[in-house]
Amino acid sequence: MTTAHTPAALVLEDGRIFRGEAYGKVGRTLGEVVFTTGMTGYQETLTDPSYHRQIVVQTAPQIGNTGWNDEDDESARIWVAGYAVRDPARIPSNWRSRRSLADELERQGIVGIAGIDTRTLTRHVRELGAMRGGIFSGPGLGGDDEMVAAVGASAGMVGASLAADVTTAEPYVVPAIGAKRFTVAALDLGIKSNTPRMMAERGIEVHVLPLASTLEEVLSIKPDGLFLSNGPGDPATTDRQVELTRQALDRKLPLFGICFGNQILGRALGRGTYKLRYGHRGINIPVIDAETGQVAITAQNHGFAVEGEPGERFDTDFGRAMVSHHCANDGAVEGLRLLDGPAFSVQYHPEAAAGPHDAAPLFDKFVDLMSEAR
Numbered sequence: 001m002t003t004a005h006t007p008a009a010l011v012l013e014d015g016r017i018f019r020g021e022a023y024g025k026v027g028r029t030l031g032e033v034v035f036t037t038g039m040t041g042y043q044e045t046l047t048d049p050s051y052h053r054q055i056v057v058q059t060a061p062q063i064g065n066t067g068w069n070d071e072d073d074e075s076a077r078i079w080v081a082g083y084a085v086r087d088p089a090r091i092p093s094n095w096r097s098r099r100s101l102a103d104e105l106e107r108q109g110i111v112g113i114a115g116i117d118t119r120t121l122t123r124h125v126r127e128l129g130a131m132r133g134g135i136f137s138g139p140g141l142g143g144d145d146e147m148v149a150a151v152g153a154s155a156g157m158v159g160a161s162l163a164a165d166v167t168t169a170e171p172y173v174v175p176a177i178g179a180k181r182f183t184v185a186a187l188d189l190g191i192k193s194n195t196p197r198m199m200a201e202r203g204i205e206v207h208v209l210p211l212a213s214t215l216e217e218v219l220s221i222k223p224d225g226l227f228l229s230n231g232p233g234d235p236a237t238t239d240r241q242v243e244l245t246r247q248a249l250d251r252k253l254p255l256f257g258i259c260f261g262n263q264i265l266g267r268a269l270g271r272g273t274y275k276l277r278y279g280h281r282g283i284n285i286p287v288i289d290a291e292t293g294q295v296a297i298t299a300q301n302h303g304f305a306v307e308g309e310p311g312e313r314f315d316t317d318f319g320r321a322m323v324s325h326h327c328a329n330d331g332a333v334e335g336l337r338l339l340d341g342p343a344f345s346v347q348y349h350p351e352a353a354a355g356p357h358d359a360a361p362l363f364d365k366f367v368d369l370m371s372e373a374r
Helices: 042-046 101-107 118-128 144-152 194-200 215-219 239-250 260-268 361-373
Strands: 007-012 017-024 028-036 054-058 082-084 111-114 131-137 172-174 182-187 204-209 225-228 255-258 273-289 295-306 313-316 319-327 333-338 343-346
Touching: 007 111, 007 144, 017 082, 017 101, 017 144, 028 082, 028 118, 028 144, 028 273, 028 295, 042 054, 054 118, 054 131, 082 131, 111 131, 131 144, 172 194, 182 194, 182 361, 194 204, 194 361, 215 239, 225 239, 225 260, 225 361, 239 255, 239 260, 255 260, 255 361, 260 273, 260 295, 260 333, 260 343, 273 333, 295 333, 319 343, 343 361
Parallel strands: 028 054, 054 082, 082 111, 182 204, 182 225, 225 255, 255 343
Antiparallel strands: 007 017, 007 131, 017 111, 028 131, 172 204, 273 295, 273 319, 313 319, 319 333, 333 343
């Protein structure tokens, strides 16, 4: 079925409407409208579980040039609630491409829109903040008031518990590449495929565990360390995972968290979390190391952050801790480190698929922590 020239509209909760053409499945979808600034890596973005229940707007004007392949998925499916682009490629061209992006969106039932002014939409979200929205196309189109009302009746992101939707149903193991050096329990809050792959390259056997795993289940694999993954939703809904983290900290089990995992570690250390105005999403976001002043260009995808100030040191139930990294753009907390224990986390994605590799050595730091704990 072709969706070319099928009318579509992206509707925001404040009543702003952007009109274009259907892209992908025809119908209607609801979610939080956010934008990502990456010029490449749309396949990895679409299959990142952290985008669950979000309508993703691409700021890069032309999307779909390299089509869709069977190697770059970051999970088993597309997770975005909807997709908005300006100028979709008419013909994909890449030696790895197996089909067009539009065909894959339609195959997986993702309602999208093309031909809208994504620059204006991005500026609108930057000024007013991420907000609820909907994409309506073909028979899914309604009157303006009806579409705005449908958006207004949809659920927001604050208080949303979404990690249970994306976690693995059963534990699975990613074997170490070469000689096995360590065993790591990875709590799946929405883990991306490249994360255990990066650990496996360092001789780590990764046991990916469901969200609701207990300390006993974690310890049953005799892990050298605990990893807290990225994931979607409001970190204020993760009381069970925060308690697991506190139990691991109390046992001085080496711990590394990224993105959602950074927020969980922050809560375990007694910090609050809050919703950012429009979040950090893209592969070009500068982060400053508080101790060295070094800047890393990072891949990020988060709408919430941990409370704190750049370089701040504070006391916790587990000893002294510090805000180890912050965003150069707005000062938001981008990393935490327990000074009196083997635990650290970052708000960004060191596996960076797609994205820069500046932060990849953080996996080596995790290896060092586990080595020192032996």
